[in-house]
Amino acid sequence: MKVRCFEPVVNAPEDTKLPKRGSKHSAGYDFYAPKDFVIPARGTSELIHFNVKAIMPKDEYLNLKIRSGLSVKHNIMLCCSGVIDADFANNPDNDGNIGAKFMNMGDTKYYMQKGERCMQGIFLKYLTVDDDDADGERGGGYGSSGKF
Numbered sequence: 001m002k003v004r005c006f007e008p009v010v011n012a013p014e015d016t017k018l019p020k021r022g023s024k025h026s027a028g029y030d031f032y033a034p035k036d037f038v039i040p041a042r043g044t045s046e047l048i049h050f051n052v053k054a055i056m057p058k059d060e061y062l063n064l065k066i067r068s069g070l071s072v073k074h075n076i077m078l079c080c081s082g083v084i085d086a087d088f089a090n091n092p093d094n095d096g097n098i099g100a101k102f103m104n105m106g107d108t109k110y111y112m113q114k115g116e117r118c119m120q121g122i123f124l125k126y127l128t129v130d131d132d133d134a135d136g137e138r139g140g141g142y143g144s145s146g147k148f
Contacts, residue, residue: 004056004123009095012051019052019121028065028120031098033112039104044079045112046101053089053096054121061085062121064100070118075106078119 006018006029019029031050039045054062064082071077079101089096100119104110112118128134 002055004060006052006054007089009051009053009097016051017115022117028122030067030117031064031119031121033114033116033118035114037112039076039102039110039112041104041107041109044101044103047099048101049094049097049099052098054084054098054123055089056086056123058086060123060125062098063124064098065120065122066102067117067120070110074110075104076110077103077105079103084121 008016017032019031021029034050037045062084066078
């Protein structure tokens with residue numbers, strides 16, 4: 001059994017590309033645009049699903065970050081908190097399909113091309129307080145923790 005990995009979600013297209021590190025010392029796993037899409041000038045993209053889920057130990061999360069080249073050269077940012085919890089994978093709403101919206105802070109629309117590296121995921125450990133008493137169970141996908 002794998003402890004930490006990326007897997008395609010149920011019904012993912014055959015050409016789904018799993019995140020991959022670009023070099024042996026890279027902290028982040030590059031995510032690849034699953035399709036062509038536009039990020040309008042001074043606007044946001046649609047929610048882009050990558051058809052990928054992240055499997056990890058219960059005391060970790062996947063932190064999503066924009067690739068620095070997109071930010072520095074094109075004023076593109078992620079329009080989300082970027083926190084993927086360990087219990088997001090295999091949820092009943094979307095099987096843990098990681099998605100993101102992109103925000104364009106520039107004056108020119110940006111054309112993201114299928115297969116382009118557009119964000120990174122970094123696995124991180126987190127700590128809890130000594131008297132933590134969280135006992136809720138994830139009930140679904142995006143925003144489901146507000147249902148507890």
